[in-house]
Amino acid sequence: MLLPCVVIFALFIVWPLGKSVSLSLHGSDLFGRPDAFVGLQHYRDMLGSAEFRHILWVTFAFVLLTVIPGVLGGLAIVLLLEQHIRGIRIFRTAFALPFAFSVASASVIFATIYNPAIGLANGLLGRFGVDRIGWLTDPEWALISVSITTVWMSIGYNVLVLSAGIGAIPTEINEAATLDGAGGWRAARFITVPMLGPQLFFLIVISTIQSLQGFGQIKILTPEGGPEQSTKTLVYSIYHTAFANNASDFGAASAQAIVLLVILLACTAIQFGVLERRVHYK
Amino acid sequence: MRKLTVGRLVTYAVLVVAALAVIFPVYYVIAGSIMSPGQISAYPPDLFPHGVFTGNYEGATSTTAIGRQYLNSILQTSVITLSQLITSVLAAYAFVFMKMWGRTLLFGLFLATLMVPWESIVLPNYLTITGWELGGQRLTTSYAGTMIALVLPFLANAFGVFLLRQSFLQFPTELRDAAVIDGCGHWRFIRRILLPLNKPALMAVGLYVFLAAWNQFFWPLLIGDNANRRTLQIGISQLNDVEAADPGLILAGVTLSILPTLAIVIFGQRFIVRGLTAGAIR
Numbered sequence: 001m002l003l004p005c006v007v008i009f010a011l012f013i014v015w016p017l018g019k020s021v022s023l024s025l026h027g028s029d030l031f032g033r034p035d036a037f038v039g040l041q042h043y044r045d046m047l048g049s050a051e052f053r054h055i056l057w058v059t060f061a062f063v064l065l066t067v068i069p070g071v072l073g074g075l076a077i078v079l080l081l082e083q084h085i086r087g088i089r090i091f092r093t094a095f096a097l098p099f100a101f102s103v104a105s106a107s108v109i110f111a112t113i114y115n116p117a118i119g120l121a122n123g124l125l126g127r128f129g130v131d132r133i134g135w136l137t138d139p140e141w142a143l144i145s146v147s148i149t150t151v152w153m154s155i156g157y158n159v160l161v162l163s164a165g166i167g168a169i170p171t172e173i174n175e176a177a178t179l180d181g182a183g184g185w186r187a188a189r190f191i192t193v194p195m196l197g198p199q200l201f202f203l204i205v206i207s208t209i210q211s212l213q214g215f216g217q218i219k220i221l222t223p224e225g226g227p228e229q230s231t232k233t234l235v236y237s238i239y240h241t242a243f244a245n246n247a248s249d250f251g252a253a254s255a256q257a258i259v260l261l262v263i264l265l266a267c268t269a270i271q272f273g274v275l276e277r278r279v280h281y282k
Numbered sequence: 283m284r285k286l287t288v289g290r291l292v293t294y295a296v297l298v299v300a301a302l303a304v305i306f307p308v309y310y311v312i313a314g315s316i317m318s319p320g321q322i323s324a325y326p327p328d329l330f331p332h333g334v335f336t337g338n339y340e341g342a343t344s345t346t347a348i349g350r351q352y353l354n355s356i357l358q359t360s361v362i363t364l365s366q367l368i369t370s371v372l373a374a375y376a377f378v379f380m381k382m383w384g385r386t387l388l389f390g391l392f393l394a395t396l397m398v399p400w401e402s403i404v405l406p407n408y409l410t411i412t413g414w415e416l417g418g419q420r421l422t423t424s425y426a427g428t429m430i431a432l433v434l435p436f437l438a439n440a441f442g443v444f445l446l447r448q449s450f451l452q453f454p455t456e457l458r459d460a461a462v463i464d465g466c467g468h469w470r471f472i473r474r475i476l477l478p479l480n481k482p483a484l485m486a487v488g489l490y491v492f493l494a495a496w497n498q499f500f501w502p503l504l505i506g507d508n509a510n511r512r513t514l515q516i517g518i519s520q521l522n523d524v525e526a527a528d529p530g531l532i533l534a535g536v537t538l539s540i541l542p543t544l545a546i547v548i549f550g551q552r553f554i555v556r557g558l559t560a561g562a563i564r
Contacts, residue, residue, distance in 0.1 A: 001376040001468075004369040005392070008438035012407055013395045019406035073300075080297050083290070093548065094301045097308050100547040102497035104515040105536045108522045109311050112529045120310065123327035155304060160551075213399050216499035220519045235401045242405055243504070250405055257402040264399050 020261075023254035034250060042255035051229075058143065059233040059263075062214065065147035066154070067207040071200065073151065074158025078196075079188045082166060092163060099156030103216030110149040111136070111221055139230040142222055146231050149217050154210070158203055165199035166192065205271050212264055215239065234260050315339070315534040322530045338534035342521075347509040348535055351517035354429070354506075355496060358513055361433045362495040367488055370442030375472060377443070378450040379458060389447075392440040400500065407435055408504055428511045432502060436495065442487045449483035450476065485553045489546060496543060514539050 024042055026034040046052045077095055081088055098106070113120045114135035122132045135145040169192065177187045193200075215235045218225070225232035225240060232240070234256060242253035310329075314322050318335040321328055342348055376382075377389050411431045414421045421427035453476065461471050477484065502513040509517070518539050521532045 001372040001380070002388070005373040005438040005440075005443060008369070008435070009392070009395050009440070012435035013398055013403060016403035016406035016410070017398060019409075020403055023406065077297070077300055080293055080300075083293050085293070085297065091297060091301055093551075094305050096547055096551060097544075098304060100540055100544040101308075102515055102539070102543065103499050104497070104519045105311075105540050106307070108518055108532060108536050109307050111522050112314070112532055113307065113310065115529070118323040118529065120327050127326050152304070152307065156547075209399075213401055215401065216515075216519070219499075219503070220522060223523070238401055238405075239500075242408075250409070254405055257405060260399060261402040264402075265397060268397070 017261075020254050020257050023250055024258050026251050028249045028251045038251065042252045045252070046255060046259070054229065055232055055234055055237050058229075058231065059212065059235075061143060062147060062150075062231075062233050063208055063211040065144065066150045066211045066214070067204060069147075070151045070154045070158055070207055071203050074155055074162055074203070075193070075196070075200065077155070077159055078162040078166060079192065081163070082188065082192060092159070095159040096156045098152055098154075099160065101153060103153065104220060106149060106153045107217045107220035110145070110152075110217075114145055114221070134227075136222055137227055139226065139228040142226040142230045146217055146221050146226075149221065150211065150214060153217070154207060158207075161199050161203055162196060165196045169195045201271075205268060208267055208271065209264060212260070212267070234263070311533050311536050311540075314530060315537045317530055319528065319530055322533075335530070338528075338530040339538075341528070341531045342534040342538065345531075346517065346521065346524075346535065347512070348514070348517055348538060350510050351512050351514045352538070354432075354512065355514040357429060358432045358502075359492055359495040361429075362436045363488055363491045365433070365437040366439050366442050366491045367484065369438040370446050370487060371472065371477070371484075373438075373443045374446035374450050375468075375476070377447050378453070379455075392443055395440045396444075404500060404504070411435075411505075422505060422507065425511055428506050431505045432513065435501070436498075439491070442491060445487050445490075446480070446483055449480045453479065482553065485550075489550050489553050493543060493546065 023034055025037060025039060027036045027038045027041075029035045081091055085091065101109075116122065116132065116134060116137060119135070121135055125131070125133065133141055136142050173191060173195070174187060177191055212233075213235055214233065218231050218233060218236045219239070222231045225236050238253050238256045238260065241247075241249050241256060313329070313331050315338050316334045316336070317328075317331045318337065321332060321335075373392070377385060411434060412420065412422050416424065416427045416430070419427070422431050457475075458471065461475060466475075497515060498513070499515050499519075502516050506512045506516065509520075512520070518532075518535045521535045
C-alpha cells in the first residue's frame, strides 16, 4: 500500500536530489547536458563571483520585502476584524479573495496595472500630479513592484490562518480580560497576539519558504530578471542558468539548486530554533 | 449596540481602505474585461465600465488557445488530484492500521520529502522525463506524452499522507479490530467505513491538491512546447507577452482562468482553512 508513494518519491524526489548533487559536480556541453567531472568548480566560481553575491542579496531583500509586510499586514487586518466589527463576514471574504488567484493570474493583472504607458498605477498617480514611475523598468522599483504583487497574493492566506487561530482562542480568556477592564487594543496586545504565537510562527516559516521559492511573479513581471538584474533571485537564476538561450548550463544551475536547498533547510532550522522558544503554546 | 466612538470610526475607516486596496485588483480584472479597448486605455483612467463590452471574451476565446488550455488544465488537475487522494489514502491507511517494522522511520522519511524544494530537483526531473520515450518518440513530442509528463512527478505527495494519517488516527482501533474479526477485509473496510467517516479530511486534501495543481507554474512552463499543449496558467501568462497592446483581452482571459478557484475560495472556505492550517494549529 505504501508502494505507489514510495515509487513516486524515489523516482521524482530522492533520486533527482542525488542527481542534482552529481550534476553540480559536472560541466555542461553546448546543449547544457552534463559532460566532464569538474569537482567543486561550480561552487568555487559561484562564491567568487560578484554576480552571485548580488543574486543572494536580491533573494534576501525579496524575502524581507514580502514576509514582513505580508505577516504584519495580515495580523493588523485580523486584529481590526476582532474589534466586534459589523459585516465581519463580508470583510473576511474580501480579504480571502486574493487567495483564489494563481501566481500567473495575479502577476498578469499587476503587469497590466504596472504598464508604463496605459497602466492604471501611473494613470492614477498622474491624476494626483505625481510623476510616472517605471514600476517594472526602474531598477529601484522593480523588486518593490514584484514584492507588492507577492504580498497581495499572500495576504488572503495569512488572514485565513490567523482568523482560524483567533477562532481557536477560548472565549473565557477574553471575557476574563474584559471583566478586568482590558478591552480593545490592550486585549489585542497582551492576549490575542501572544495567543496567536503558533500561527504567526507558522506563517513566518511558510512565507519565508515561499518567498525563497518565488518564481512565477518574477518571470512574468520582469521576464529578464528585471532592469539591471534587480529582480534576479536565486530561483530565477536557476531557471535562467539552465534554460537561457545560448548559455544553458545544467551543471552551474544545479550548484545553485543545491545552494537553494541548503539555504531553505538552514532557514527552517534557524526559525525553529530561535522562534520556537519564544512562542506561547497552549 | 456599541456606541460609535472615534476609535471605532478609525477602525472602520482603516478596514474599509484596506479591504478596498485588497479587492481592487479583483474588481479591476473583472471591470477591465468588459471595457472597450478605447475605454481601458483612456487617460485619465476610467474605473467604471460603460455597459458590458463582450468583445474581449470573444477575442480571448477565438484568437487564443484558451479553450484548449482550459481542457488541458482540467485534465492535468483532475489526474493529479485523484491520484494523490488514492495514493495518500493507501499510505495513510498503512501507517495507521498496519503494524510493520520501521513504520515510524518511513513516515519520518515521507515528511522529509516535504522539505525538498521543487526548484532544487526540477532540473534532473526535466532531464529524466524529457529523455523518456513513448512508442519510439520522445515523451514530450506527443500530446498524450506531454500530459503524462505534466502529471507524473505529482502523482503522490507526503502532505496528503500526513493530513489523512492525522484524521485516520482518530478512528477507534477497537472498531477496526471488530470489523476485521467479522471478516471485513482491507478494501471493504476502507471503502465502506473509513472513507465515509473521513469525508472532511478527504475534502480538505482534495481541495488543497486541486488548488496547488491548478496553479502550478514552473513545471508546466518547462513541459508543453506549443500553445495547444500548454496549461491555462502558462497560456494566460503568455497573453501578457503576445497581446500586450490589448489589456481588455488579457483581463478577459484572466477572469476566465480564475473562475474555478474563485468558486472554491468563496464556497469551500471552510474546508480550505482546515487543510491549509493543519500545520499551524496544534
